[in-house]
Amino acid sequence: MAPAVVVSGSGEHPEFEGRITVYVIVCVIIAAFGGLMFGYDIGISGGVTSMDDFLKEFFPAVYRKKQHVLENNYCKYDNQFLQLFTSSLYLAALIASFVASKVCSKAGRKLTMQIASIFFMIGVILTAAGVNLGMIILGRIFLGVGVGFANQAVPLFLSEIAPARIRGALNISFQLFITIGILVANLINYFTSNVHPHGWRISLGIAGVPALMLCLGSILICETPTSLIERNKIEEGRKVLRKIRGVENIDDEFDSIVHACEMARQVKDPFRKLMKPVSRPPLIIAICLQVFQQFTGINAIMFYAPVLFQTVGFGNDAALLSSVITGLVNVFSTVVSVYLVDRAGRRFLLLEACVQMLISHVIIGIILLKELKTTADNLTKGEATFVVVMVCLFVMGFAWSWGPIGWLIPSETFPLETRSAGFAFAVSSNMLFTFVIAQAFLSMLCHMQAGIFFFFAGWIVIMGVFTWFLLPETKGVPVDSMVDKVWKQHWFWCSFMADDDLRTDVKVV
Numbered sequence: 015m016a017p018a019v020v021v022s023g024s025g026e027h028p029e030f031e032g033r034i035t036v037y038v039i040v041c042v043i044i045a046a047f048g049g050l051m052f053g054y055d056i057g058i059s060g061g062v063t064s065m066d067d068f069l070k071e072f073f074p075a076v077y078r079k080k081q082h083v084l085e086n087n088y089c090k091y092d093n094q095f096l097q098l099f100t101s102s103l104y105l106a107a108l109i110a111s112f113v114a115s116k117v118c119s120k121a122g123r124k125l126t127m128q129i130a131s132i133f134f135m136i137g138v139i140l141t142a143a144g145v146n147l148g149m150i151i152l153g154r155i156f157l158g159v160g161v162g163f164a165n166q167a168v169p170l171f172l173s174e175i176a177p178a179r180i181r182g183a184l185n186i187s188f189q190l191f192i193t194i195g196i197l198v199a200n201l202i203n204y205f206t207s208n209v210h211p212h213g214w215r216i217s218l219g220i221a222g223v224p225a226l227m228l229c230l231g232s233i234l235i236c237e238t239p240t241s242l243i244e245r246n247k248i249e250e251g252r253k254v255l256r257k258i259r260g261v262e263n264i265d266d267e268f269d270s271i272v273h274a275c276e277m278a279r280q281v282k283d284p285f286r287k288l289m290k291p292v293s294r295p296p297l298i299i300a301i302c303l304q305v306f307q308q309f310t311g312i313n314a315i316m317f318y319a320p321v322l323f324q325t326v327g328f329g330n331d332a333a334l335l336s337s338v339i340t341g342l343v344n345v346f347s348t349v350v351s352v353y354l355v356d357r358a359g360r361r362f363l364l365l366e367a368c369v370q371m372l373i374s375h376v377i378i379g380i381i382l383l384k385e386l387k388t389t390a391d392n393l394t395k396g397e398a399t400f401v402v403v404m405v406c407l408f409v410m411g412f413a414w415s416w417g418p419i420g421w422l423i424p425s426e427t428f429p430l431e432t433r434s435a436g437f438a439f440a441v442s443s444n445m446l447f448t449f450v451i452a453q454a455f456l457s458m459l460c461h462m463q464a465g466i467f468f469f470f471a472g473w474i475v476i477m478g479v480f481t482w483f484l485l486p487e488t489k490g491v492p493v494d495s496m497v498d499k500v501w502k503q504h505w506f507w508c509s510f511m512a513d514d515d516l517r518t519d520v521k522v523v
Contacts, residue, residue, distance in 0.1 A: 030267035030492070032177050032259035037236075041258070042184050044231035045171050046191040048127060048164035050224035051134055053195025055157060057341065058217050059100045061203025068214040072099075072147050089460035094453075095147065101452035102151050106158025107165065108445035114166035115438030119284075122241045123174070124232055126167035131229035134160030135222050142219035158445075160225065165441045169425035170433065174238040175258055178492045182355035182422055189418035190348045195224065197341035204338055207331065239268075240430065243275045274494045278431035285435050293432055295507035296496070299485065300424035300440035306477045307420035308447035310371055311470035312412045315340075315405060323402065336402050343406045347413035359489040360419050361481060367415030368478035372471055374408035379467030416477075420444075426488055427496050 062068050069077035076093045110133075118126045133156050140153025168188050176184035202220055206213035236258065242251035251271070255264045281287045288297055323336045354363060378401055385397055424440035458466050486504045488496065502511045 030178070030259075030270070031261050031263050032267070033261060034177065034180065035258060035260040037260075038175060038177075038184075038258050041175055041235040042172060042187050044228070044235050045127060045168050046187040047224050047228040047231060048130060048168035049188040049191035050195040050198075051131070051164060051221070051228065052161050053192035054199045054221050054224060055103065055161065055195075056192070057196035057199025057337075058203065058221060061200065061207070061337065062214045062217055063096055063099065065203075065207055065214050067211045071211075072144075072150065093456070097453045097456055099147075099151060099154060101449045102154040103158035103161060104445045104449035104452060106155040107162035108442045108449065110159040110162025111166050111438050111441035111445060114163040114441075115434045117163070118167050118170065118241075119244070119434045122237045122245065123167045123171040124235060124237045124241075126163055127171070127232045128229055130160045130163035130167065131225045131232070132160075133157075133163065134225040135229070136160075138219060138222040138225065141221075142215050144218075157221075162441065162445065164228070165444070166434075166438060169421050170437055171238055173422075173425040173493060174240045177259070179490060180356055181426060181493070182360070182489065183352045185422045185425060186348065186352050186355060186418040189413075189421055190345070190352060193341070193344040193348045193413060193417070197338070197345050200338040200341040204331070204335055240271050240275070243271050244278060244430065248272070270492070270494050274430040277429070281431040284432045288432050288435055288439070291510045292512075293428075293436070294510050295501045295504070296424070296427040296429075296432075297436055297439060299427065300436060301443045302480060303416075303420045303423055304440050304444035305447050306473070306480070307416050307444065308451050309470060309473035310412055310416055310477070311375065311451075311467070311473075312409070312417065315408070323398075339402065340406055340409050343409050344413045347410040348418060351414035351418045354414065355419065355422070356489060359487050360423060361485060361487050363415040364419055364481045364485065365478060367411035368474050368481065370411030371408050371416075372474045372478075374404045374411070375467045375471035375474065378404045378408075379464050379471065382464035382467070423485075423488060426491075426493050427500070429497055430494065 063073075066077060066080075069080065073093060073096050076096055079089075079093075114126055114130075117129065137153045137156030137158075137160060140156060141150045142153075144150035144153060169185060172185045172188055173181055199217070202217050206216045209216060236254045239251040239255040239258070242248075242254060252264070252268055255268055255271070256262065259267070278284075287293055351363065381397060381401060381404075385394075424437055428436035455466075458469070462469060484506060486500050486507070488500055491499045497511065501507045
């Protein structure tokens with residue numbers, strides 16, 4: 015099939031000439047393996063920490079508590095070291111994202127992705143071969159550095175290489191691969207849970223496969239034109255832009271990128287520039303989206319889905335199978351987002367999902383509050399199944415909205431001079447609050463019990479209000495036109511942009 019020519023459907027935002035080339039699609043798929051690495055780890059952690067063989071070897075106190083007949087249903091897994099196994103990765107990723115920002119700017123997106131895959135493979139070796147708690151937590155730290163580098167580079171790479179009209183769909187391939195990674199991890203956990211005594215080692219070791227794919231695949235892909243021109247490789251940038259757009263006439267887009275790079279070079283300290291009023295709209299939006307993404311409760315559910323389902327009464331195998339079902343829902347709902355994000359827009363999907371996730375949390379909370387007692391029997395089979403259905407409804411809403419769009423908007427809204435630094439704040443905010451949730455969730459479940467779902471429901475209300483009043487639509491807007499087309503037109507954020515007129519008056523001849 016011949017490549018399609020990308021044109022602006024509405025004429026609202028002028029579109030640069032170009033085609034959707036096979037080469038761009040290949041580059042997107044290879045880069046998105048960074049999301050597969052991240053997703054596989056999210057999915058594998060909860061499954062491994064519910065396996066008896068793993069608990070007996072590294073967390074015997076948790077294993078004994080789990081076996082206790084009268085143990086509090088909500089507190090079976092409340093152990094700070096068990097939570098540290100999951101959360102240590104995200105603390106390392108938080109710190110690594112700021113280093114990755116510098117590497118991304120100075121060495122390019124492609125090399126940053128290669129570095130990410132190498133760190134991740136080292137972490138895989140340490141965790142899969144772990145013989146004590148210190149070794150596996152060290153491995154988790156290496157994994158975290160890999161995740162920090164990948165999450166910094168991949169969304170920027172995807173936003174910069176994609177034509178504006180389908181940027182949302184191509185960028186969401188990162189989140190789609192995260193969901194596929196979670197699903198694959200759940201399937202592997204389901205089968206390895208019955209491989210004694212080292213099934214957990216197989217689960218952790220397979221994480222090296224997507225990292226190896228990213229490492230080898232990134233050799234074949236190009237660097238983004240923006241990154242090349244930013245690093246004064248002007249003609250190489252022009253050549254790559256022509257290749258990825260599939261047309262000869264790329265002068266308008268090339269000139270736009272060159273101008274953006276010239277403006278960026280005038281900013282010697284992008285992190286200081288981020289602190290100025292003109293940079294606050296995209297920075298506040300980016301950080302808030304990442305914080306809100308975590309306070310939907312999604313990672314609490316995806317990390318500990320097998321644990322959660324065991325809490326409400328499923329056996330180990332049934333709990334793992336239930337998490338496979340939620341993984342399937344996650345993948346297919348993200349595909350819906352790929353189709354809708356550049357049609358319905360970002361705001362519509364976010365607001366609709368707030369209603370859907372709110373209903374799910376409230377219903378789950380009410381069921382557990384009324385029916386699941388601390389030391390009495392578990393839920394009935396019907397009640398437990400209904401909880402799984404509500405979890406699937408929640409995951410569905412998240413997967414076509416706050417999951418992918420939480421990464422998409424920060425990667426597309428910063429001007430070039432602060433893009434890498436600004437996105438580093440977004441990534442680090444995500445990792446910080448992922449760490450907080452991962453470290454605290456099992457303790458919160460123990461102490462708040464069913465109230466934890468009302469806690470997340472309250473946050474979803476706040477998210478909906480924020481989106482309605484403060485989040486502008488970015489559908490179809492070229493990356494380097496966000497200031498003029500989005501921030502200066504918004505009823506609230508325009509007041510921050512007065513200083514930007516001084517910047518745009520400076521023309522480099």
